[in-house]
Amino acid sequence: MEKAQNKEGCSPGSQLLNPDSRPQSGLSRLILHQFRNYQDLDLSIRDGPVILTGPNGAGKTNVLEAISFLSPGRGLRSIKLSQVTNLKKLNQDTSSPPSWAIAATVETDLGSVQLGTGLDYTASGNERRLIKINGQPAKSQASLTEWISVIWVTPQMDRLFLESASLRRKFIDRLVYALDPVHSERVHRYEHHMRERAHLLREGHYDPLWVSTLERYLAEDGVAIVVARHQVVKSLREAQRQEKGYPFPQFHAEMTGDVETWLENQPALAVEDLYTEKLKASRRHDGEVGGANIGPHRSDFQVHHLAKQLPAELCSTGEQKMLLLAVTLAFTRVQENYRTCPTVLLLDDVAAHLDDQHRLVLFQEICGPTRLPPQEGPRGLFQVWMTGTDRSAFQDLNGQAQFLTVHNATLTNGF
Numbered sequence: 001m002e003k004a005q006n007k008e009g010c011s012p013g014s015q016l017l018n019p020d021s022r023p024q025s026g027l028s029r030l031i032l033h034q035f036r037n038y039q040d041l042d043l044s045i046r047d048g049p050v051i052l053t054g055p056n057g058a059g060k061t062n063v064l065e066a067i068s069f070l071s072p073g074r075g076l077r078s079i080k081l082s083q084v085t086n087l088k089k090l091n092q093d094t095s096s097p098p099s100w101a102i103a104a105t106v107e108t109d110l111g112s113v114q115l116g117t118g119l120d121y122t123a124s125g126n127e128r129r130l131i132k133i134n135g136q137p138a139k140s141q142a143s144l145t146e147w148i149s150v151i152w153v154t155p156q157m158d159r160l161f162l163e164s165a166s167l168r169r170k171f172i173d174r175l176v177y178a179l180d181p182v183h184s185e186r187v188h189r190y191e192h193h194m195r196e197r198a199h200l201l202r203e204g205h206y207d208p209l210w211v212s213t214l215e216r217y218l219a220e221d222g223v224a225i226v227v228a229r230h231q232v233v234k235s236l237r238e239a240q241r242q243e244k245g246y247p248f249p250q251f252h253a254e255m256t257g258d259v260e261t262w263l264e265n266q267p268a269l270a271v272e273d274l275y276t277e278k279l280k281a282s283r284r285h286d287g288e289v290g291g292a293n294i295g296p297h298r299s300d301f302q303v304h305h306l307a308k309q310l311p312a313e314l315c316s317t318g319e320q321k322m323l324l325l326a327v328t329l330a331f332t333r334v335q336e337n338y339r340t341c342p343t344v345l346l347l348d349d350v351a352a353h354l355d356d357q358h359r360l361v362l363f364q365e366i367c368g369p370t371r372l373p374p375q376e377g378p379r380g381l382f383q384v385w386m387t388g389t390d391r392s393a394f395q396d397l398n399g400q401a402q403f404l405t406v407h408n409a410t411l412t413n414g415f
């Protein structure tokens with residue numbers, strides 16, 4: 001069994017955690033079982049940023065991926081659930097279906113909460129995610145966002161502005177979950193109703209009254225989704241730092257789509273009516289093509305580099321990464337005004353690719369509880385987890401972060 005070791009060589013179960021050093025906000029304990037290259041890991045987390053360093057293939061990103069499963073969806077690698085199961089276990093035990101589990105203790109304003117998730121199967125054998133909150137099964141993955149929000153920047157997201165709009169919508173929706181926990185329930189319900197309508201339209205024989213009711217639900221939730229995203233994107237624009245010499249680029253960001261355009265000059269209730277009418281008019285088309293022609297599932301999150309006067313997708317790879325970090329940093333400032341539930345920010349392999357100036361500003365802004373001079377601020381609302389192969393990239397955080405060395409799925413506490 002591979003276990004996290006602290007520097008004295010003991011296994012830091014929660015009973016060994018000094019309560020004074022427990023984070024005010026975020027994870028205080030993380031347990032992994034049969035998750036990727038970890039057979040069993042039990043990790044206690046102290047206050048302040050958590051830095052994972054170690055060679056390629058050690059298991060750093062896997063830890064971040066496990067944390068990302070404490071939010072709705074398929075994790076930061078967007079993967080089929082069974083692929084996450086530890087391969088060694090799979091090969092040893094071919095009689096039972098793949099399984100894995102994660103448990104976390106999360107410190108919130110309301111006290112500690114135990115979150116659990118793992119791979120489970122429906123009666124018909126389909127994979128699904130089991131979610132437990134304080135030991136009780138939760139009704140949906142969306143329930144997680146009432147307790148914690150998890151956002152991330154990974155090397156795969158270097159292409160966020162070049163990839164499909166669905167990835168950008170997911171990115172924005174995660175930010176909205178952090179500020180408005182009802183949003184994920186709304187998105188979940190919207191998708192459910194859309195699938196149900198699409199199924200009925202495809203079959204061809206349906207009760208028009210029921211389809212009209214579904215369209216009304218879609219319009220109500222759809223408009224609410226657009227409004228919530230719009231508010232967050234507007235806050236991001238307003239929260240960006242504008243002073244001279246700030247190293248991250250200034251940006252213009254907006255959500256675009258039909259419903260967004262209608263809302264520019266009509267009140268929400270009128271847009272709901274218009275949207276319902278449009279859905280009714282496109283039944284035949286939607287029945288043939290599937291999905292729905294209009295709605296927030298077709299919106300896009302568009303970002304412009306102001307100094308370059310270019311849309312993000314035309315900027316260089318490096319500029320796109322800086323834009324993404326600028327948006328993420330703006331989000332950390334927006335979140336300070338909300339304080340809903342703890343937000344965990346996962347930065348996979350980000351620090352190593354920044355120059356000294358960008359890195360220092362990034363650390364100053366995100367390391368909340370340990371804000372580096374000269375910036376003073378309230379205690380952080382975030383828990384930040386960062387990875388890298390090079391320990392020296394994090395030297396500005398010496399003495400202020402929990403450093404963990406990862407080697408072959410074993411974590412060792414360092415300085």
Ligand SMILES: Nc1ncnc2c1ncn2[C@@H]1O[C@H](COP(=O)(O)OP(=O)(O)O)[C@@H](O)[C@H]1O
Nearest residue numbers: 036037056057058059060061062084085086087
């Ligand atoms: N299902 C799995 N079972 C066992 N090992 C896995 C599984 N999936 C990925 N791995 C292994 O996990 C290792 C660590 O991956 P990762 O966390 O991405 O490393 P890094 O420290 O470079 O971020 C890789 O060597 C990979 O092959």
Ligand SMILES: [Mg+2]
Nearest residue numbers: 060061349387
């Ligand atoms: Mg990695």
